[in-house]
Amino acid sequence: MNTYQGRCACGAVTYGFDEEPRFVANCHCTDCKRASGGEMATFALVSGSDFTVTGETRSFHYPANTETCAGNGLDRVFCVTCGSRVYTDNLADFPGGVFVQEGSLDRLDQWFAPQAEIYTWSREPWTPALPVPQYDHGVPAAASA
Numbered sequence: 001m002n003t004y005q006g007r008c009a010c011g012a013v014t015y016g017f018d019e020e021p022r023f024v025a026n027c028h029c030t031d032c033k034r035a036s037g038g039e040m041a042t043f044a045l046v047s048g049s050d051f052t053v054t055g056e057t058r059s060f061h062y063p064a065n066t067e068t069c070a071g072n073g074l075d076r077v078f079c080v081t082c083g084s085r086v087y088t089d090n091l092a093d094f095p096g097g098v099f100v101q102e103g104s105l106d107r108l109d110q111w112f113a114p115q116a117e118i119y120t121w122s123r124e125p126w127t128p129a130l131p132v133p134q135y136d137h138g139v140p141a142a143a144s145a
Contacts (some may be wrong), residue, residue: 002052008079008086013055015086015100017046024102025139026130029068029119035076035085036101039124043099044112049091056080061107064092068136069119070138074099093139098144129145 002016021044032041059077063069072092078085088099102111116121116133133140 003112005106006086006100007106008055008082008084008104010079010082010084012081013053013057013079013084013086015051015053015104017050017052017100020049021046021048021100022097023114023139024115026114026117027069027119028117028121028123028127029070030063030122031065031068031070032119033122036103039127040117042102042114043088044102045094045097046100048096048098051087051100053087057086059089062092066137067119067121071139 003018005016006126007102021059026040026042028040033039037142053133057077058080059075061075062073064072074092075090076085076088085101087103088100091097105111114130114132116135117130118135118139120134121136
């Protein structure tokens with residue numbers, strides 16, 4: 001059993017990982033808004049070698065886009081049964097990394113606080129900034145290290 005576990009809305013897709021994420025962010029890019037249905041998405045970057053997933057998934061490829069966190073391309077992965085987006089992989093800018101959708105974690109007490117807010121150029125004016133570093137475009141270099 002993994003330290004951190006999550007799932008889609010119907011439970012057909014489950015995942016787990018043991019290491020704490022190396023980066024956590026609120027992303028305000030337009031791709032994340034569309035994919036999440038909200039003003040932003042919160043994701044945790046974990047190592048793909050520490051990430052396990054079970055269940056049937058399908059992915060949607062986002063091509064390169066410097067105005068969004070798709071950067072040089074990525075795949076958003078969702079459950080084929082309920083359609084919940086669970087994680088993002090094949091990250092061209094973060095080889096070997098997986099972005100876990102924080103809202104899909106099983107335990108609310110295991111959510112990780114955002115370390116930054118990214119793509120703030122498209123933050124809605126009614127959304128206040130958190131007291132963390134703010135990045136108009138891009139992701140801090142330390143996140144990809």
